[in-house]
Amino acid sequence: MIEVKNLVKKYGNHTAVDHLNFTIEEGHVYGFLGPNGAGKSTTMNIMTGYLGATEGEVLINGHDILKEPEGAKKQIGYLPELPPLYMEMTVREYLEFVAELKGIAKNKREESINEVEKMVKIWEVENRLIRNLSKGYRQRVGLAQAVLGFPEIIILDEPSVGLDPKQIIEIRELIRQLAKKHTVILSSHILAEVREVCDYILIISKGKLVASDTPENLERNLGDSDLIEIETKAGPDEVRRILETVDGIRSISTKHLENGITWAQVQEKKNTDIREKVFQAFAQNHQPLLKLNPLQVSLEDVFMELTQSDRAAEEYAEKAKKKETEDMKDAGDL
Numbered sequence: 001m002i003e004v005k006n007l008v009k010k011y012g013n014h015t016a017v018d019h020l021n022f023t024i025e026e027g028h029v030y031g032f033l034g035p036n037g038a039g040k041s042t043t044m045n046i047m048t049g050y051l052g053a054t055e056g057e058v059l060i061n062g063h064d065i066l067k068e069p070e071g072a073k074k075q076i077g078y079l080p081e082l083p084p085l086y087m088e089m090t091v092r093e094y095l096e097f098v099a100e101l102k103g104i105a106k107n108k109r110e111e112s113i114n115e116v117e118k119m120v121k122i123w124e125v126e127n128r129l130i131r132n133l134s135k136g137y138r139q140r141v142g143l144a145q146a147v148l149g150f151p152e153i154i155i156l157d158e159p160s161v162g163l164d165p166k167q168i169i170e171i172r173e174l175i176r177q178l179a180k181k182h183t184v185i186l187s188s189h190i191l192a193e194v195r196e197v198c199d200y201i202l203i204i205s206k207g208k209l210v211a212s213d214t215p216e217n218l219e220r221n222l223g224d225s226d227l228i229e230i231e232t233k234a235g236p237d238e239v240r241r242i243l244e245t246v247d248g249i250r251s252i253s254t255k256h257l258e259n260g261i262t263w264a265q266v267q268e269k270k271n272t273d274i275r276e277k278v279f280q281a282f283a284q285n286h287q288p289l290l291k292l293n294p295l296q297v298s299l300e301d302v303f304m305e306l307t308q309s310d311r312a313a314e315e316y317a318e319k320a321k322k323k324e325t326e327d328m329k330d331a332g333d334l
């Protein structure tokens with residue numbers, strides 16, 4: 001378990017990490033998602049003891065990363081944005097060196113290195129100088145040093161950056177494999193990546209944590225259940241005329257699509273479900289509906305919204321809290 005408490009990092013006047021608070025529980029894959037410069041690398045560097053914080057603390061299974069670095073660091077494997085590789089060593093020499101640094105017992109080193117080399121598929125290049133490896137292979141060697149000794153927590157900063165599509169798929173597969181036995185934290189500015197491999201997402205913007213939840217809950221909490229969209233062949237004026245006969249509508253907006261179809265977005269009044277009435281109104285006017293559904297918000301919308309406006313992040317927090325209370329009421333806990 002990792003506890004990040006009130007973490008602040010300032011570079012001169014610039015606040016790169018701004019009072020971050022979160023907890024990482026065992027056995028999940030967490031994604032740090034945020035635009036470039038959001039503070040992801042700085043946070044990871046502090047969590048792994050590479051960098052001191054201006055304020056706040058990080059506890060790794062109860063050990064303070066700065067005050068008890070040995071106890072804390074033993075439990076972490078870290079792949080920084082720029083892997084600390086020695087170009088003049090062969091892959092094998094480098095991993096032997098890392099195994100020694102990590103304090104892996106001498107009689108276990110060979111077996112441990114062999115296992116990791118097979119896992120990240122660098123077995124066949126183990127006698128090559130790191131200098132002569134491609135970017136993809138270097139990244140795998142970086143990953144191997146993080147995984148070596150199989151620490152409980154594995155932290156990866158932008159693990160797929162600079163890799164080709166095939167290598168990206170392989171790295172994601174590897175992360176899934178690691179996730180079976182380890183807690184994995186990775187950072188990325190690529191939404192699809194985080195969506196695919198993480199079961200919990202922390203969205204960071206301008207050094208602040210603006211949301212943290214499962215991908216499904218993030219979509220659900222920002223999703224506006226008061227909106228529905230429809231499509232029909234009736235013209236926009238006709239659509240408005242029909243909708244105005246339906247009770248419970250707060251606002252209507254329409255758009256004429258290129259293929260002769262009108263798209264309309266309808267906002268319902270609170271706690272009303274107007275879908276049946278809308279269906280019947282169009283049927284009575286002999287205007288079949290081609291589409292009628294509540295508007296879904298994608299994780300992409302959530303990300304864009306939360307990282308672009310401070311107000312949106314506050315509104316999200318309010319909505320999430322409200323939904324949580326409603327869920328508890330439904331479950332009879334309140």
Ligand SMILES: Nc1ncnc2c1ncn2[C@@H]1O[C@H](COP(=O)(O)OP(=O)(O)OP(=O)(O)O)[C@@H](O)[C@H]1O
Pocket residue numbers: 011014016034035036037038039040041042043081189
């Ligand atoms: N050593 C440093 N000195 C001064 N400013 C820094 C330093 N390192 C980072 N920063 C600034 O702190 C902010 C956060 O940087 P950080 O690298 O943590 O962001 P990030 O989310 O990891 O972004 P990226 O994906 O681009 O690496 C940025 O504005 C960056 O310019």
